[in-house]
Amino acid sequence: MDTLFEVSQSDDHGPVARQVRGPEALLEGLNPQQRAAVEHSGSPLLVVAGAGSGKTRVLTSRIAYLLGARGVHPGQIMAITFTNKAAAEMKERVTALVGGRANVMWVSTFHSMCVRLLRREAKNLDLRSSNFSVYDADDSRRLITLVSRELDLDPKRYPARTLAVHISNLKNELIDPVEAADRAGNDLERRVAEVYTAYQRRLTESNSFDFDDLIMRTVRLLQTRPDVAEHYRRRFRHVLVDEYQDTNHAQYELVRALVGTGTEDGVEPGELCVVGDADQSIYAFRGATIRNIEEFERDYPQARTITLEQNYRSTQTILTAANAVIARNTNRREKRLWTDLGDGDKIVGYVGDNEHDEAAFVASEIDRLVDTGDANFSDIALFYRTNNNSRAFEEVFIRLGLPYRVVGGVRFYERREVRDALAYLRLLSNPDDTVSLRRVLNVPKRGIGDRAEACVAAHAERERVSFAAALRDAADGKVSLLNPRSQRAIAGFVELTDELRALVTDGKDVAEVLDTVLERTGYRGELEASDDPQDASRVDNLTELITVAREFVQAEATAPEPEEPEIDDAGQPAQGSLEAFLERVSLVADSDQTPDAGDGVVTMMTLHTAKGLEFPVVFCTGWEDGLFPHQRALGDPTELAEERRLAYVGITRARQRLYVSRALVRSAWGQPMANPASRFLDEIPAELVEWKRVEPVRSSAPTSATRWGSNRSQVGGGDSAQAGLGARGMRSTPFKGWQDTPAMKLDVGDRVSHDKYGLGTVVATDGSGPRATATIDFGTGGTVRLMLIGGVPLTKL
Numbered sequence: 096m097d098t099l100f101e102v103s104q105s106d107d108h109g110p111v112a113r114q115v116r117g118p119e120a121l122l123e124g125l126n127p128q129q130r131a132a133v134e135h136s137g138s139p140l141l142v143v144a145g146a147g148s149g150k151t152r153v154l155t156s157r158i159a160y161l162l163g164a165r166g167v168h169p170g171q172i173m174a175i176t177f178t179n180k181a182a183a184e185m186k187e188r189v190t191a192l193v194g195g196r197a198n199v200m201w202v203s204t205f206h207s208m209c210v211r212l213l214r215r216e217a218k219n220l221d222l223r224s225s226n227f228s229v230y231d232a233d234d235s236r237r238l239i240t241l242v243s244r245e246l247d248l249d250p251k252r253y254p255a256r257t258l259a260v261h262i263s264n265l266k267n268e269l270i271d272p273v274e275a276a277d278r279a280g281n282d283l284e285r286r287v288a289e290v291y292t293a294y295q296r297r298l299t300e301s302n303s304f305d306f307d308d309l310i311m312r313t314v315r316l317l318q319t320r321p322d323v324a325e326h327y328r329r330r331f332r333h334v335l336v337d338e339y340q341d342t343n344h345a346q347y348e349l350v351r352a353l354v355g356t357g358t359e360d361g362v363e364p365g366e367l368c369v370v371g372d373a374d375q376s377i378y379a380f381r382g383a384t385i386r387n388i389e390e391f392e393r394d395y396p397q398a399r400t401i402t403l404e405q406n407y408r409s410t411q412t413i414l415t416a417a418n419a420v421i422a423r424n425t426n427r428r429e430k431r432l433w434t435d436l437g438d439g440d441k442i443v444g445y446v447g448d449n450e451h452d453e454a455a456f457v458a459s460e461i462d463r464l465v466d467t468g469d470a471n472f473s474d475i476a477l478f479y480r481t482n483n484n485s486r487a488f489e490e491v492f493i494r495l496g497l498p499y500r501v502v503g504g505v506r507f508y509e510r511r512e513v514r515d516a517l518a519y520l521r522l523l524s525n526p527d528d529t530v531s532l533r534r535v536l537n538v539p540k541r542g543i544g545d546r547a548e549a550c551v552a553a554h555a556e557r558e559r560v561s562f563a564a565a566l567r568d569a570a571d572g573k574v575s576l577l578n579p580r581s582q583r584a585i586a587g588f589v590e591l592t593d594e595l596r597a598l599v600t601d602g603k604d605v606a607e608v609l610d611t612v613l614e615r616t617g618y619r620g621e622l623e624a625s626d627d628p629q630d631a632s633r634v635d636n637l638t639e640l641i642t643v644a645r646e647f648v649q650a651e652a653t654a655p656e657p658e659e660p661e662i663d664d665a666g667q668p669a670q671g672s673l674e675a676f677l678e679r680v681s682l683v684a685d686s687d688q689t690p691d692a693g694d695g696v697v698t699m700m701t702l703h704t705a706k707g708l709e710f711p712v713v714f715c716t717g718w719e720d721g722l723f724p725h726q727r728a729l730g731d732p733t734e735l736a737e738e739r740r741l742a743y744v745g746i747t748r749a750r751q752r753l754y755v756s757r758a759l760v761r762s763a764w765g766q767p768m769a770n771p772a773s774r775f776l777d778e779i780p781a782e783l784v785e786w787k788r789v790e791p792v793r794s795s796a797p798t799s800a801t802r803w804g805s806n807r808s809q810v811g812g813g814d815s816a817q818a819g820l821g822a823r824g825m826r827s828t829p830f831k832g833w834q835d836t837p838a839m840k841l842d843v844g845d846r847v848s849h850d851k852y853g854l855g856t857v858v859a860t861d862g863s864g865p866r867a868t869a870t871i872d873f874g875t876g877g878t879v880r881l882m883l884i885g886g887v888p889l890t891k892l
């Protein structure tokens with residue numbers, strides 16, 4: 096924990112450190128640049144610095160300083176973090192300093208902040224009620240699917256997923272459907288605009304926002320309603336943003352509108368402090384742009400920029416490796432990052448025969464580190480490029496009984512039964528929520544079939560009313576072509592939801608409501624009656640969800656009340672309420688599930704999720720061209736640069752020990768792929784890496800000497816020529832039964848024979864030399880993409 100807060104916590108005589116030791120105490124332990132950033136006042140402030148240099152710490156310290164030394168009221172502070180978890184931590188630290196007063200600070204992610212603001216402003220937004228639903232990616236894809244079906248779009252040509260990405264990009268650029276239609280220059284863009292228009296109308300009818308809307312609508316509100324904007328500008332005198340390099344255009348405009356320029360309404364501009372690192376920008380695919388950090392001084396002409404140069408996180412070895420990799424990116428500002436933590440251990444490298452061998456090595460190392468007392472399980476993190484790569488590790492961890500937790504992946508809140516239960520809850524809170532309504536309409540089965548649903552949907556379309564309104568019409572017999580049985584079933588459903596909704600109005604807490612929902616709808620009963628073992632675990636998950644709800648109710652009941660209610664804080668849903676609960680669960684991000692230290696488990700996650708975190712021991716796995724850097728990036732310099740930033744993020748999460756590993760062959764989607772070493776491995780200076788096992792050298796038969804652990808003397812010990820071999824390596828006969836053939840050249844149309852898949856035809860080729868790949872159609876055996884390195888069991892016919 097920050098020394099800062101320990102000072103205040105050990106002080107029995109008053110909550111604020113300055114009362115005892117003055118503002119100096121709030122600056123203790125900070126280096127001169129960090130101090131300058133904390134003390135700076137007035138003009139906008141940008142702190143740019145490499146990983147682990149204390150940017151986040153500066154942000155937290157600055158808040159403490161604002162409260163403790165500058166007499167700022169907590170209600171005047173808005174701080175934006177990248178995850179809800181980071182927000183909670185920041186708030187906790189500040190609470191330790193100033194007590195319950197901290198509750199009126201707004202510390203949250205962009206999305207949570209916008210939900211809160213939009214709820215407060217529902218009356219200014221033309222919303223039917225402040226109980227709008229928030230649609231996550233899955234919900235919005237469902238709605239897009241519904242809409243494209245109505246527009247008769249070919250789902251193969253226009254997959255919902257693709258449409259969703261396009262619509263999201265438009266929203267991140269603050270482009271509304273009308274403008275999108277105006278701008279559309281080709282067929283795809285016109286289709287997208289069409290879907291976007293219909294989709295947006297549906298969202299409005301459903302009284303729902305998707306994630307991107309949350310930001311876009313808030314920006315629009317502030318831009319079009321000077322009175323509303325002025326209210327927030329008067330209130331939030333301090334705006335602080337962490338991870339500024341990953342903001343998109345909409346978020347940039349949001350910050351601008353909140354801070355103001357001072358010319359709008361005579362309110363002095365708020366004090367803005369943003370921190371970030373352009374080298375860690377890894378969300379371009381969601382519209383993030385480092386333009387925001389690079390042009391900060393142009394956007395805010397009075398701005399001051401402070402750079403931090405001391406890294407407090409990692410050893411010199413780790414830092415040198417990270418710097419060497421990121422240095423390959425062009426068009427970046429060179430940074431001088433140093434550490435006084437010493438060289439530390441070498442980076443450990445390992446080349447596995449396949450992903451299982453790689454996983455076995457990682458597991459045995461973890462076992463060893465914990466055995467020797469060098470680390471606890473919770474000190475250790477394991478990263479991979481994409482979620483599906485966790486499987487091999489999970490298998491061996493389970494077999495060896497190593498405790499672990501996967502962050503992200505198929506998350507609890509993404510499980511079918513959990514989503515169904517939450518859809519019921521959302522429906523009770525927001526009767527117009529179409530996606531939730533249609534999700535549970537016939538779940539469990541109650542005799543409202545597809546045809547009946549289609550009749551209701553057609554009625555809604557014809558009458559231009561929401562699906563919910565159309566359903567009521569159906570219950571009242573006003574929908575044509577509906578058979579009497581379906582009508583009765585619909586009437587029963589409407590009655591049931593009305594009854595359940597009454598529980599909420601009666602003030603029952605969310606845990607009770609949930610329990611009753613599962614009971615009265617027959618949802619739980621159906622699962623309990625089933626003899627499918629999967630249904631049993633579904634029941635467990637629902638029980639878990641009720642526990643989550645119960646804990647939520649209890650936590651809300653015991654949360655300290657804000658001491659100073661003079662700053663109005665409506666817009667927060669009532670404590671323990673259904674809305675508050677839904678808001679909590681709908682905004683959980685991947686990284687919010689990070690276990691707290693002390694959980695005693697190894698953490699597995701993707702590199703993206705690892706941003707902002709740190710661990711004493713880090714395993715970076717799957718460093719192979721085609722996997723990491725991702726295959727998509729191989730021929731694209733922009734994408735490759737982003738992958739390299741991801742490598743930089745991964746390496747710099749490590750404090751003391753870093754491992755890098757790869758596999759010679761791995762099965763991807765059930766097919767073997769032989770990937771060459773990641774180019775990022777080549778970019779780490781060879782002398783920093785001790786290879787526990789390298790790729791077998793061509794024509795030397797694999798012997799026990801190449802088993803990991805027994806070849807230290809052969810390839811370790813700082814012989815850089817050999818040490819680099821594992822990364823660069825020559826490719827030969829790494830796996831049993833495969834012939835030692837030289838790399839082959841194939842063209843589209845060539846016929847080939849594969850030892851396992853049989854006869855096939857080349858349908859595409861990509862890359863050259865050791866990175867050449869061919870996609871081969873093996874008829875009913877499916878399409879397989881293979882790296883054309885030596886050793887591929889393939890014959891050209």
Ligand SMILES: Nc1ncnc2c1ncn2[C@@H]1O[C@H](COP(=O)(O)OP(=O)(O)OP(=O)(O)O)[C@@H](O)[C@H]1O
Pocket residue numbers: 124125126129144145146147148149150151152153372375406407408706707708709747
């Ligand atoms: N002045 C300091 N003295 C001692 N430790 C420090 C100091 N500043 C930061 N640290 C520690 O260094 C580590 C990295 O700090 P922090 O997470 O704030 O860096 P960051 O710049 O935000 O990193 P990232 O770019 O990865 O987000 C933390 O453990 C933090 O407590």
Ligand SMILES: [Mg+2]
Pocket residue numbers: 150151152707
């Ligand atoms: Mg940080």
